[in-house]
Amino acid sequence: MRWRAQHTTAVVGEALYCWGGDQEGLVRSHDSPTKRQCTSAIDAFNLLSGVWSSQPTRGTPPLGIIGVSCTTINNNIYYFGGWCGHDTCYHNSLNCLDTLTLQWKELQSTNNNSVTKRGLGGMIVMGSEGEPQQLLVIGGVAPISTITQYHQFECNKMTGADDLVSTNEQNIYNLSSGQWTIPSVSGQCCPPTSGFIIEKINHNKGIMYGGAVTDSGITIPTNSIYLFQLSHNTINWESLKQGVIPNDGLWPKEREGHASTIINGVSTSPTLVVIGGLDNRHQPVNDCLLIDTNQYNWMKIPLPDSVTCRYCHTVSSFVFDPNHVFLTIVGGAVKREQKHVGGGVMEWFDTPVTDPNITMVVELVFNDGQWSVGPVLDSVNIPLLYEQILKERRKELNEFMTDKEKELQVINKSLRHDLQVARINNQSLQEALLETQSLSVSSAAALMEKDEMILRLESQLQEAKSLYYEKDEEKQFVEFTKASGEYKGKVIKLQDQDFDEKIHLEDQGIMKKEKIDFTLHEQDQFSIKGTDSVGVQFNYMIPSMEKRMLTLETQLLETKTLLTKRKRDQEDSPHSDNSKKLKTDELEESVDEKQIMTGEYEKLKAIVADNELYLAEVLKGKTQAEEQLKEKQIIIDDFKTTVSEKDAYISKLLKEKSQQQERITSQEEQSIKETSSVDVQFNYLIPSM
Template sequence: MAKQHPKDYPGLKARFFHSAATVGDSSLFVWAGEQAGLPKVHDSPEKRKFTNTIQHFTASSGQWFARETTGTPPLGVMGYSCAAINNHLYYFGGYCNHDNCFHNSITRLDTISLQWRELEPTDATRPVMRRGCGGMLSFEHDGVHYLLMIGGIGSKPAVQLQQNRYIETMHERSSGRWRTNEHSMYNLSLEKWDNVSVTGQCIPPADGFVLEKISNTRAILFGGIIQDDKTEAIASNDLYLLRIDLSLTTVCIKKPEAIDKWPVGRYNHAGTIIVAGLLCPLLVICGGMNNNNDKLDDCWMFDTTQCTWTTWTKVGHSFSKRWAHSLSVFTFSPRCFWIITVGGAFVSRREVTSDELVQYPYITVMKSLVFNKEQVIVQDIPVSNSRQYQSMYFQQLQLGRTHWLEYQKQKKEVQVWEGHQLTEYKTSLKEQELEIQAIKQQLRNEQDHSHQLTIKIEKKEAEHYLELQEKDQKYHHQLQEIKAEKELEIQRICFQLQERLESEKAAKDLEIQNCHHWLQEKEQEMQEYYHHFDQLKGKEAEIQRCHFQLEEQEREKAKTAQEIQNYHY
């Protein structure tokens, strides 16, 4: 796969982290992407040599043509998002290929005049994060075209919108970058940003996923590097179904434990939508890198109506064994498709040199898919051999014409069957209408009967109400009489109680006066007692003093006697 292309090879140069956009039924456009010689600067004449050229592939020729553009192309050359509306290509964001410089610009390319027009310049203060490696799709509402951008990784957001999440990455290579699940919407008619209301199970901050439009109101998102506040970034294999309007409704489908047929978690893979049979959209994915940063070599198809995965085998390593590539489709009929993979890298690491990109003759690989009943027939398309390519192209056109005729026949048969069914439904509907009319008549009769019963009930209720009023008046009069009697009795009892209380009060007052007089007498007696007690205390003190004097005299006598005795000796 690392074979170098010859110097005179006129085709597409090796590149990755680009986007491929299909315009019409048979044109494919590839712009920029990381490639050999691209300067790692913000802007320069040398960088403009790369960005002023867009590669154009036509299904009829099987060749790439370098188209020179005019105007000012975007500066975000890697990981940008691209969406096609009629003959216009819209580019959003992208990495500038130096430092942590990302963009949030929107630029339009007219694929007929090849003229660039900048709708929104990059603005670091805008509440739209500057980012890349996210997803973008277009949809129409009431005749107005919108762009819807989801997720990505990029520069630190100037404004962190409340309904979105932003997480700073810790990986050495992406240090200083922020991962987000930001949803942004742009009104192409008014050329202004609109708010997005999201309900359901919103994707966490993520980048490197695929976002593909199923219809104008439905889309599908798969894989990517996801990260939340509590876990490290991991490769996801969750699938999200989106219902698109001016608001967004999302449903997350995780791998059931009982099902083995489910792709492993991956990021930087490629995807596209093919519509097989009678409006049966299939998501086709291939390649990418797993959680260990190993490249993957597989292809899967997801049936959006049955919600089932099937493996697409025998496609060859040259087609699927790559990452950061693109996947596109040319539709020849409802059963015949050409799948085109472009660019990418083939080494199992995130830092890649230009020599490690997928090189000629495998830069562009095409496969033919023919749906034959329950089988899918896969054939190689010899892009490098113009004669074989032209022969196979016309065979596919003829086969596609046959398929279209069969499809029209099937469609006609379906229409005939639907016509028979419609006739049966109309007959059944008439019978049901007659039955409904009979039921309505029965209901009207029942309503009349019910109305008469209602009148009778209302009359009885009125009579009953009058009777209740009379009884109420009678009971009210009786209650008034009883109330008056009770009030008189209460007054009499109150008068008796008052007289009794006054009599008892007078007796108590007299008793209190007698007690007061007795207390006064006792107090006088106590005062006389205290006076007598004081006199006794005075006499006691005098007795103690006399006793002390006698003791002194006794001691003096004893002392004198001792002296006399001593004298005799």
């Protein structure tokens, strides 16, 4: 491999392809057989053996050879633009090299004026697998005469080159339609820049760092970092500022002409690797940075100057396994200085990297979340040690895989055992579920039956209560009616007897009798009126009867006193005649009748007492019925409580069944996930082996 600078390298499969650039033997002409000889060959570095080989290509290679942008899709390498090598001759052609056939194909010629002719820009692929792939071209150096007039883009003159400008023009090439489009731009777009690095983070997102920009008419390197994202023909830009993201005080230096690669490993998020470049004093930036594109944490990796002290070079990554990555650094220059070219003119000259440092291989090791440096090989040691190192890594990998296979066997055995246990548990769970469902059905049937029983008991109880109150009211009414009728009959009889008694009494006894009859009639009317108005209210009627009894006893006593007096007067008077004796006899008969009436009253009073006793018995029966109703209600409540407890038990069984089912599903998913994870790791390593 001969020295070269401002070239391109691209990894396809297990080979690294190097094409173009300023190199030994290149004639700086537009087109010539000597130039064709340089552009028609491509150098390939075998990533498994560490051996370079030069392979001829077929077809017509592009004329832009220095500062070309390139990217890969599957087995194809795409090249855009570049400087022809003489004057201000830049190109905007798009070409494709098939690495399987090494056949060139021009997709867009350099005569297309819709895209600015330029070099030292960047190009990446946007779009995920299965979607239309697009090539995104950004920035670069261009002749001022070829700048397209798109209002969303800018250009700035470069120091020391009045006929060259830097641009931030952005173009998208659709591989399906074969057409260029100009995207819309939003956000904090990058300024006109050249000599920067650009890498793809995911299918529609990329990162841009460094490059040369114009500040106050002077071209200087920058340390700006931009993120951009493509969505529906619009590119949204975001500028990352120091202090906004965590970086432990570390921020990359200003640089241009540096090189980068993205490590897309299994163990890490996409990691950007940046090596070398030129600072604002045109001196090499002697460092290597690793940038986690997920957290944007910066890490400086200590590497020898033979690796980092260069610019206008390339760096590529080869992921051997999840923990080992090999970086391949190719070409570049180590020194820039101005020299007199005659006539008082000074020009910049670059001193290229020479053997044994033209090709350098660096091993990076990732363990426990940290990067470290392994062996560093130059062009002399690569043929001697590189392949041996790969064999050792392969041996370690085989041992690792053997251990993993053993672990996998143990895991599979454990998984089979767990699966068997899970199936047994599942079967037991199914049986428990069936039993629970059967119990649930029977419990539901029993619950429905008990609910119906409760409804029947409540209905019967309500009917019994209604019937009881109807019978009670009916009986009270009948007894009251009967008592009222008998009482009224007795009262009427007493009235008639009192009326007859008025006819026979002529003297003071007659007047006393009328007075007694009037009082008795008044009390009878009061008692009858009270009875008719109250109806079934026996308690109201009883005081009237007692009062009536006292009145009758008083009248009887007065009558007896009167008769006794008359009899004594008759006995004392010899002139008493038969008429008075007759009247006296009539009075005695009246008294006898009143005594008979008093006896009837006693009978009536006994009937009322019987009614009161019956009423007390009825009330007692009512109380007993209410107590029975309360007892039945307690039984019903106890039954409902039992049913609720059974429902809670059924819910508990269903919950336990759901939890058991979730545990079984989790075990099966975990088994599948662990098996799949091991299979993926195993399958990932097979191509490398």
